[in-house]
Amino acid sequence: MKIGVLALQGAVAEHIRSIEAAGGEGVGVKRPEELQDLDGLIIPGGESTTIGKLMRKYGFIDAVRAFSEQGKPIFGTCAGLIVLADRIDGQEDAHLELMDMTVARNAFGRQRESFETDLDVKGIDQPVRAVFIRAPLIKEVGPSVDVLSTYKDEIVTARQGHLLASSYHPELTDDYRLHAYFLDMVKEAAAAKS
Ligand SMILES: NC(=O)CC[C@H](N)C(=O)O
Numbered sequence: 184m185k186i187g188v189l190a191l192q193g194a195v196a197e198h199i200r201s202i203e204a205a206g207g208e209g210v211g212v213k214r215p216e217e218l219q220d221l222d223g224l225i226i227p228g229g230e231s232t233t234i235g236k237l238m239r240k241y242g243f244i245d246a247v248r249a250f251s252e253q254g255k256p257i258f259g260t261c262a263g264l265i266v267l268a269d270r271i272d273g274q275e276d277a278h279l280e281l282m283d284m285t286v287a288r289n290a291f292g293r294q295r296e297s298f299e300t301d302l303d304v305k306g307i308d309q310p311v312r313a314v315f316i317r318a319p320l321i322k323e324v325g326p327s328v329d330v331l332s333t334y335k336d337e338i339v340t341a342r343q344g345h346l347l348a349s350s351y352h353p354e355l356t357d358d359y360r361l362h363a364y365f366l367d368m369v370k371e372a373a374a375a376k377s
Pocket residue numbers: 227228229230231232260261262263265288289316317318319
């Protein structure tokens with residue numbers, strides 16, 4: 184399975200490493216044409232305003248929407264989660280508007296800018312190590328969104344069919360199970376097509 188990591192800004196190399204550790208092939212993606220031969224896409228953490236701006240500039244918004252329409256899985260982490268959301272709290276415009284959820288940016292407060300914790304994630308046996316860095320949280324989800332984990336009653340992992348989103352950075356640990364979970368989604372989607 185060939186997984187692209189959107190390489191406009193943010194934690195790209197770490198995602199490629201984690202995908203390869205989980206048994207997939209990872210490549211950085213800099214141009215929309217490169218989406219063509221991918222089975223799945225990761226939108227990394229970074230700064231969502233910057234990533235959104237660059238996606239508009241390079242023609243990624245329509246290209247990623249078309250990718251999603253083909254049923255190909257997309258995984259957004261941290262800023263990538265914000266980029267996937269239909270609604271951003273306190274902002275008029277969202278970016279891709281693919282996942283039926285409202286997200287709040289930098290939602291864990293100043294003194295908790297970054298922290299690590301172990302999270303129970305639905306579908307994964309043992310708790311997953313999660314690194315939060317100026318992380319967003321999911322304030323509200325629509326009926327087609329499945330909540331996979333919460334931290335202090337706030338939603339931090341969610342899935343809507345072929346779309347997966349986490350508030351934290353799974354690529355900054357040696358725990359590759361969320362990437363393996365995403366690879367399983369990609370395999371399922373590919374099998375459903377053939
Ligand atoms: N680590 C991250 O990706 C931080 C996200 C960033 N705070 C934003 O709002 O876009």
